Amino acid sequence: MMTPDFDPYERRLASFKPTKLPPHAKAQILSELARLDAGSPAQRTHVRILPAWAYVPLALAASLLITLELPSFLTGLVNDPMGAALAAQDSPAASGSQGYDLNDQFKVNTVAVLRFAWPGTNRSERLL
Amino acid sequence: MDWAGIVEQLGDRLLLYARRWAPDEATATDILQEAFLRVWHANEKQPIPEADMSARCYAAVRRAALDHLRSARRRGDREAKGGEWLYEAGSPSFQTDLERDEERAALERAMSTLPIEQHEVLTLKIWGELTFAEIAATIEESPNTVASRYRLAIAALRKVFAPEEAP
Numbered sequence: 001m002m003t004p005d006f007d008p009y010e011r012r013l014a015s016f017k018p019t020k021l022p023p024h025a026k027a028q029i030l031s032e033l034a035r036l037d038a039g040s041p042a043q044r045t046h047v048r049i050l051p052a053w054a055y056v057p058l059a060l061a062a063s064l065l066i067t068l069e070l071p072s073f074l075t076g077l078v079n080d081p082m083g084a085a086l087a088a089q090d091s092p093a094a095s096g097s098q099g100y101d102l103n104d105q106f107k108v109n110t111v112a113v114l115r116f117a118w119p120g121t122n123r124s125e126r127l128l
Numbered sequence: 129m130d131w132a133g134i135v136e137q138l139g140d141r142l143l144l145y146a147r148r149w150a151p152d153e154a155t156a157t158d159i160l161q162e163a164f165l166r167v168w169h170a171n172e173k174q175p176i177p178e179a180d181m182s183a184r185c186y187a188a189v190r191r192a193a194l195d196h197l198r199s200a201r202r203r204g205d206r207e208a209k210g211g212e213w214l215y216e217a218g219s220p221s222f223q224t225d226l227e228r229d230e231e232r233a234a235l236e237r238a239m240s241t242l243p244i245e246q247h248e249v250l251t252l253k254i255w256g257e258l259t260f261a262e263i264a265a266t267i268e269e270s271p272n273t274v275a276s277r278y279r280l281a282i283a284a285l286r287k288v289f290a291p292e293e294a295p
Contacts, residue, residue: 006254010282012291013254016222016235018144025157026139029164033131036168 129171135164138182141255142189144221148247149193153219159196163188183262186252190266231291238289246281253278 006014142160150156166188170176176184221239222232239247252263260278264271 009286009291010254013235013285016228016232018140018255019220019223021135021139021143021160022153022157025143025160026135028157029135029139029161030132032161032165033135033168036165037129037131 129175131164131168134181134185138185141257142185144255145186145248145251146189146193147221148244148251149190149197155196159189159192162192162196166192182256183258183266186256186258186262187266235289235291238285241288242281242284246277246284249274249277250281250285 139160142163143156146156146159146163147153150159163185167176167181167185170184170188220232221236224232239250242250248267249263252258252266253260256263258266260271260274263278264274267274
C-alpha cells in the first residue's frame with residue numbers, strides 16, 4: 001500500500017525498502033506480546049472484574065473507615081486483613097448494638113471487595 | 129488483536145524510524161520492543177482501531193525513543209548530549225541490493241545530512257506512509273509545520289540525491 005499522491009521522485013525513494021527487523025528481535029517482541037496476551041490469571045481477572053472508576057468509591061469507603069474510628073482495625077488489617085475484619089465482627093462488642101454490627105459488616109465487605117478486586121496483590125493494604 | 133501480523137507489517141518500517149533515535153541496532157530494537165509493549169497496554173485500556181494502529185505505533189516508538197534519550201542524557205552519554213545519536217557506521221538503513229547498492233548508500237548519506245526534524249517527517253511520510261495529519265499527531269506539531277518540513281526535506285534531498293530511473 002503506497003500513499004497515492006507521491007510523485008515519481010517520492011515513489012523512487014519509497015522503492016528503497018527498510019532493512020528487515022532481525023529475526024531474534026522479532027521473536028523477542030512477539031514473545032513479550034504473547035506473554036502479555038496470556039497474562040497471569042490475577043491480572044486478567046482484575047481487568048475484567050472492575051473498570052478503573054470503580055476503585056474510587058472503594059478507596060473512599062476504605063478511607064472513611066480509617067478516618068472514623070478504626071486504629072486497631074487498621075493494625076489488624078496490615079497483619080491479617082481478613083482475620084481482623086472477621087474478629088471485629090465476631091467480638092462481643094460487635095453484637096452490642098445494631099449500628100455496630102452494620103459497621104463491622106461494612107468493614108468485612110470492604111476488605112473482601114478490595115481483595116477480590118486485586119487478587120494476589122497487596123494493593124488493598126497499601127491503599128488503606 | 130493480531131500482533132504477529134502487526135509486527136510483520138510494521139516492524140521493518142518502525143525499526144527504520146527507531147534507528148534515527150538510537151546509537152546502534154540493539155538500542156533501536158529495544159526501543160521498538162518497548163514501543164510495542166506500550167501499544168499493547170494502550171490497546172488494553174482502550175482498543176485501538178485498526179486504521180489508527182500504524183500511527184499509534186510510530187508515536188509509541190517516538191515516545192520510547194525520547195525516554196531512552198533522556199535516560200541516556202542522565203547517564204551522561206556523550207553522544208546523547210547533542211540531542212541525537214550518531215548511528216553506528218556500516219549498518220545500512222535500507223535493504224542491500226547489489227544493483228542499487230551505490231544508490232542506497234548515496235540515499236543514506238543524503239538523508240544523514242538532513243536536520244533531524246526533516247529526516248523524521250520524511251521517514252514517516254515516505255516509509256511510514258502516514259498522512260500529514262497523522263504525522264502531526266505523532267510528533268505533536270501542526271500539519272502545516274509538518275508539510276513545510278517535508279517540502280524542505282524533499283527539496284534538500286533532490287539537490288544531493290538523484291535516484292536512477294526505474295527500469
